[in-house]
Every structure is written in structure tokens, then in C-alpha cells.
Amino acid sequence: MPDWIADERRYLFQNYGRQPIVLDRGEGTRVWDADGNEYLDFVGGLAVNVLGHAHPLVAEAVARQARTLIHTSNLFYTEPMIELARLLVENSCLDRVFFCNSGTEAVEAAIKLARRWGHDTRNGAFEVIATEDGFHGRTMGALAATGTARYREPFEPLPPGFVHVPWNDVDAIRAATTERTVAVLLEPIQGEGGVNIPAPGYLRAVRDWCTERGLLLILDEIQTGIGRTGTLFAYEQEDVEPDVMTLAKGLAGGVPIGAVLAREAVAAHLVPGDHGTTFGANPLAAAAGVATLRHVVEGDLPACAARAGERLVARLRSMEDRLPVVSGVRGRGLLVALSLTSECAGDVVAECRRRGLLVNNVRPNAIRLMPPLTVGDGEIDRACDILESAIAAVTAAPK
Ligand SMILES: *Cc1c(COP(=O)(O)O)cnc(C)c1O
Numbered sequence: 001m002p003d004w005i006a007d008e009r010r011y012l013f014q015n016y017g018r019q020p021i022v023l024d025r026g027e028g029t030r031v032w033d034a035d036g037n038e039y040l041d042f043v044g045g046l047a048v049n050v051l052g053h054a055h056p057l058v059a060e061a062v063a064r065q066a067r068t069l070i071h072t073s074n075l076f077y078t079e080p081m082i083e084l085a086r087l088l089v090e091n092s093c094l095d096r097v098f099f100c101n102s103g104t105e106a107v108e109a110a111i112k113l114a115r116r117w118g119h120d121t122r123n124g125a126f127e128v129i130a131t132e133d134g135f136h137g138r139t140m141g142a143l144a145a146t147g148t149a150r151y152r153e154p155f156e157p158l159p160p161g162f163v164h165v166p167w168n169d170v171d172a173i174r175a176a177t178t179e180r181t182v183a184v185l186l187e188p189i190q191g192e193g194g195v196n197i198p199a200p201g202y203l204r205a206v207r208d209w210c211t212e213r214g215l216l217l218i219l220d221e222i223q224t225g226i227g228r229t230g231t232l233f234a235y236e237q238e239d240v241e242p243d244v245m246t247l248a249k250g251l252a253g254g255v256p257i258g259a260v261l262a263r264e265a266v267a268a269h270l271v272p273g274d275h276g277t278t279f280g281a282n283p284l285a286a287a288a289g290v291a292t293l294r295h296v297v298e299g300d301l302p303a304c305a306a307r308a309g310e311r312l313v314a315r316l317r318s319m320e321d322r323l324p325v326v327s328g329v330r331g332r333g334l335l336v337a338l339s340l341t342s343e344c345a346g347d348v349v350a351e352c353r354r355r356g357l358l359v360n361n362v363r364p365n366a367i368r369l370m371p372p373l374t375v376g377d378g379e380i381d382r383a384c385d386i387l388e389s390a391i392a393a394v395t396a397a398p399k
Contacts, residue, residue: 101285107142107145117266189335315380
């Protein structure tokens with residue numbers, strides 16, 4: 001067998017800290033590596049694989065579309081993109097959709113849309129208020145919006161026009177608002193920041209401020225959307241409606257896609273020539289999106305995620321009594337993090353992997369779990385057993 005890991009080191013940019021296994025097959029919540037070892041996958045492709053691995057509906061839709069028409073460009077109409085846009089509009093509070101290929105591209109498009117709208121209606125207002133520890137992607141505009149200085153600083157100068165305020169602090173948003181402000185950009189739950197839940201009423205207060213001052217509320221639901229938090233979109237649980245929303249990750253069940261949704265009055269400001277992409281709305285990705293979203297909606301998978309999340313959180317909370325290193329559990333639906341009193345999350349991830357469970361150390365002191373929305377009760381119990389034994393083993397080991 002070729003030494004894939006050595007070849008990766010030889011041929012790829014070394015910009016990721018990959019776990020040392022080569023995955024080659026999956027089914028539902030399980031994956032297998034090239035040596036035949038089986039794992040429970042609670043990384044879920046970073047909150048992407050909402051239907052798990054190799055779901056027959058997604059696999060069939062992709063195979064059928066691949067045999068029919070893979071790509072055309074946006075010079076033409078194709079059915080899957082129109083069908084997917086219709087599903088998104090019918091199941092959200094927004095009116096129109098722009099498709100792209102990733103989360104960061106969706107954020108870029110949302111920023112351009114906000115600037116265009118500010119240019120046309122708000123005397124050229126362009127500044128976006130975002131939050132510390134917020135994550136919006138890695139391209140220059142999305143990176144400028146991202147609230148982690150460590151990610152931004154090596155790439156400065158970044159596009160101007162972004163300010164960062166503390167999360168969960170609506171007064172800070174009010175204080176940062178000026179004549180130049182065009183939008184507030186937030187995740188309904190900060191995902192990469194460590195699964196940070198909004199304080200009760202925070203998003204509602206931000207919505208009210210945006211309405212009062214004529215700012216756009218842009219919700220980045222790239223990680224929280226498509227059922228992850230127990231409703232199709234996380235905003236539904238917060239009594240707010242965004243003016244603009246970004247989606248990606250789970251939208252096409254694992255096939256790369258991104259989308260921006262907006263209210264009619266905002267979307268109308270992007271006109272021919274303003275923005276575009278060669279691959280966006282690609283029939284293959286859109287067909288996967290139709291299959292995924294239809295099943296999520298018709299199967300009421302957000303409710304499944306809510307129920308499964310309660311079981312998961314209850315099991316994790318029970319660990320707090322037995323393991324002093326476990327200091328808290330936070331999450332909603334199947335976007336959950338376990339916080340630790342020491343920076344041993346990397347060691348816990350490695351120990352879980354050796355015991356057959358894949359999880360993510362979202363912070364040095366926090367483990368994130370984001371299994372498919374289809375995860376079974378037995379799988380949750382087994383994952384929690386492994387996680388508990390791994391934490392016990394790591395924290396018992398002499399330093
Ligand atoms: C993952 C993520 C992004 C970036 O998406 P990519 O597809 O990696 O570019 C942006 N915003 C949020 C909230 C995310 O979770």
C-alpha cells in the first residue's frame with residue numbers, strides 16, 4: 001500500500017494539522033480508514049454531513065445528475081438551481097438566493113451586497129460591525145470580518161470597513177454604529193469560536209437596533225443552518241429575521257456549495273455585472289442540495305437533531321460529576337461543545353480516535369461534537385462512553 005501520509009507531506013501545502021488516518025469509506029455516522037479501522041464520526045465533515053456519509057438520496061441525486069448534466073455556467077438556466085432556490089425561499093423568511101461554492105464566498109457576496117445597498121440607499125455607508133471570536137471565512141473580505149486577530153494579522157493589510165465588538169454585547173454594537181455603518185454581521189451561535197451561545201434576547205436586541213438605525217442584519221448561518229441547531233435555521237429560535245443570510249456547509253449534504261439569501265428590497269441592488277461565479281449554482285451541487293434539503297425538511301430532521309442533541313447534552317453534563325476536568329457543556333441541537341479546565345483537548349481528540357471516535361478540538365480547552373442529524377441514540381451513547389473513557393485516560397496519565 002502506498003504511504004499516503006508520507007505522500008501528503010511531500011505533495012500538499014502543509015497548512016493543516018490533519019489527524020493521522022486515511023479515511024476511505026463511510027456510511028451514516030461511521031467511517032473506515034484505509035487499514036479497515038472503524039470510527040464513529042462526530043466531526044461530520046465540520047458540520048457538513050447532515051445526512052451522514054453515503055446517504056442513498058444524496059448519492060443517487062449526484063449520480064443521476066452526473067450522468068445528465070454536470071456544469072453549464074450561469075449563462076443558462078438549469079432546473080436544479082431553480083428548484084433549490086425555491087426550496088430555500090419557501091422554507092425561510094427571505095426572498096431570493098445567490099449561489100456560490102463555499103462559506104467564505106457566501107460571506108464575500110453578502111459583504112458586496114451590503115456595500116452595494118449602502119452605496120445605493122445609505123449615502124455610501126460601507127462599514128460592517130462583526131464580533132470578536134466570530135468566524136466568517138478565509139478570503140480577504142471574509143477574513144477582515146473574522147474576529148480572531150491571529151487569523152487576520154499575518155495577511156494585513158485587509159480590506160478596510162470592518163469593526164469588531166465583543167460577542168453578547170448589544171451596547172458595544174450601538175456604540176460602534178456611525179454614519180458609515182451599513183450592516184451587523186453575526187453568527188447566531190459562534191461555531192469556530194467555540195460554540196458560544198447568544199445570551200437570551202441578544203439577537204433580538206441586535207435586530208431591533210438594526211431596524212431602528214436602518215442597518216442590515218446579516219446572519220452567518222453557514223454552520224448553524226440546515227437543521228443543525230434543532231430548527232432549519234437558528235434564527236427561528238431567537239425571534240428574529242435577518243435581512244441577509246449566508247449558508248454553506250450542510251446545504252448539499254457534503255458537496256461544495258454556498259448561498260446568500262436576502263430580502264427582495266436588498267437583493268434587488270445586485271444587478272448584472274456586479275457579482276458572479278463560474279461554478280456557482282452548478283447543477284451537480286444544486287441537485288445534491290435539492291436532495292439534502294428536501295429530505296431535511298420532509299423528514300423533519302431538525303426535530304431529530306433537537307431530540308438527539310438533548311440526549312447528547314444530558315450525557316455530556318453527567319460527565320461533569322465524574323470528571324473534574326469537564327467544566328461545562330454548551331450547545332443547541334447537534335452543535336455541542338464540552339469545555340475542559342485544562343488545554344488537553346488535542347490529547348483527548350487523539351485518545352478518542354485510538355478508541356474509535358472522531359471529534360474536533362475547536363479550542364485548546366474545548367471538544368466540539370457535530371454528528372449527522374440522523375445520528376442514532378445508540379451511537380450517541382457509544383460516543384459518550386468513548387469520550388468519557390478517553391478524557392479519564394488523558395487526565396490520569398502522568399505528565
Ligand atoms: C465554516 C464557516 C465559514 C467558512 O466556510 P468555508 O466553506 O470554509 O469557506 C464561514 N462562516 C461560518 C459561520 C462557518 O462556520
